Amino acid sequence: MFHYDAIDAAMVADRNAEFRDQVQRRLSGELSEEQFKPLRLMNGLYLQLHSYMLRVAIPYGALSSAKMRALAHVARRWDKGYGHFTTRQNIQFHWIKLSDTPDVLDYLTTAELHAIQTSGNCIRNTTSDPFAGAAAEEVDDPRVWSEVIRQWSTFHPEFTYLPRKFKIAVTASPQDRTAARAHDIGLVLRRNREGRLGFEVIVGGGMGRTPYIGATIREHLPAEHLLSYLTAILRVYNRFGRRDNLYKARIKILVASLGAAEFARQADAEWEAMDRPKVDLPDLELARIRASFGLVPFRTLPPRSERFEAARSDPAFARFARNNIVAHKVSGYGIVQVSLKGIGEVPGDCSADQMDALADLAEQYGHGEIRVTHEQNLVLPHVPLDDAPALHAGLVAVGLATPNINLVSDMIACPGLDYCALANARAIPIAQAIGQTFADPARAEAIGELKIKISGCINACGHHHVGHIGILGVDKKGEEFYQLTLGGSGAEDAAIGHVLGPALGADKVADAIDTLVEAYMAIRQPGERFLDTYRRTGVGPFKAAVYPDAHQA
Amino acid sequence: MSEQLKVLTANDLAGGQVVFRTETGWSDRYADALIYDDALSADAALESARAATLTLADPYLIDVAAVEGLPVPTSYRERIRALGPTIHPDMGPQAEGGVLVHALQQARGAARSSGRLGLIRRK
């Protein structure tokens, strides 16, 4: 687990003291709402439908048991006893008072947590692989590089007032668990034939009202030049990004209008002209960051755990093991995924008691590490297989053993109109209805991998554009309606989904999903996921199933 | 022919909770809200709320329809805002229950007036 140094701690403390003063001045009337709003946003505090909402960063999705307990305490003391894990490796507290916020932020520093880079037109919290340090296929630890980016980007004077917010993702595995191609910059770390580390640099991805899958502008940027090359990209963006139009201000619009080749040429020209050694991270500093993550004291274990195998005679554990546990790079260990998508629950919500229980379980069985995924789930990355049955029992006890990772009920949903001031429609009740429709775990497993993602408006916080099935809430003459898209993906085979047909009323959505799933089951070929079948057959059979009365084209 | 009914709402600055203009001040309960039935007094109330920056954030007027004698916000957004999250009936003002909360929960889509306003005080 990475630890801040004294400089980092002082920086966060200064920032909190400054914000405390600003809150005081707002409450005493010295600052107007217009003056104060940008300041509050820079500290992660939004005004939502019913209350203020505080967004706390979880850099590259890594939590310790201590941090998780601190989040539980915030939920209990200053909120209504729960928090909401987002698609951005953040946690949001929905019921925070402005007058309490300085105390909350001060308290969070005791666990090295903060709300910096969760809002505003700066480089945001970097997304990384929740399996970092555990995935068998990874070529390096992506957290190291995420931390490099964090240190470089936090309060970067040149890049604090960008045309728009800026999100970077780093992955070091061929299987992309970060939605790298849907970020402003996606970085995929690989080794080339000579064994040297380098980044595939992908720019211009994004969701929102004009979704794009990012374009690769460098196949293999030598890893040591990461910071200078990022600087070059950001300079081009900072210079030419559209500040005149909020909807055209993201880098994706610039890349699309210039073309990826021309954007790459300009970034390269900037890079060539730069004094790179001044910007790039010295090897020594990289080594220091790497070392400060420490080593997990793995034991030497046989690859096969007798205790684990014996526990499979319990069907509930067997199902959990099939769906939620994946292979670890170290023999005898597993990566345990904890679903926050209990049937009928709110996707991504976690109660304070569950947080505390997870902190204990992680300490007992998982080296005190917990990760947050962009799919609104949690991960205990390093669990000895011998301990998996006991861990499972612990999860069952707190309602966190839903065996549905990557299955139809493992949906992403944004807060939607139940909380969000920008929403057109609710997202959570739709997710709950779909969850109930597929409550039978055997059926869900038979259906296989299926990623449903729901957003309450076109800002696309719920990633609907890249859902195998995407659901977008729209307002149609004062009623909540939902538009379905098919064929999207946020993984290494990234794609934007296509609209299936006219939007459906709220009470029709879960049935329509059921119909789509039945259509897929009827025509799938062996080994095909929903997405594969869709890609093979196109929209035809799915459209016919959901809109049987529509005229055939 | 009556005018469009309005209610004045805002968020409490320090606490963030939704508040409504009442006869005498501001309340967390939609049931206490004053119903404006003429545009002039509604706009005047909005102006004075905008000046009250020490206690309020983002004041604005919402449309209300008289549904079976009860004042129901026309848009479902404003109904949810007046109630609390629909997924947590125990949270927010809706937890208190009552006739009006029930009427807001029952309303669907764009609420339309179905007659005259009965129970509630008006300006």
Ligand code: HEM
């Ligand atoms: C409830 C308060 C929230 C507000 C006010 C909010 C606001 C926004 C806005 C305005 C955008 C569009 C920005 C743009 O395209 O330039 C956006 C994008 C996004 N938000 Fe949120 N959001 C909220 C909650 C969430 C939550 C809960 C999640 C995760 C579940 C989330 C994840 C995202 C993601 C992934 C994007 C897309 C980024 C992209 O365009 O590349 N947000 N949000």
Ligand code: SF4
């Ligand atoms: S997608 Fe829209 S409704 Fe959902 S959280 Fe984002 S801004 Fe709110």
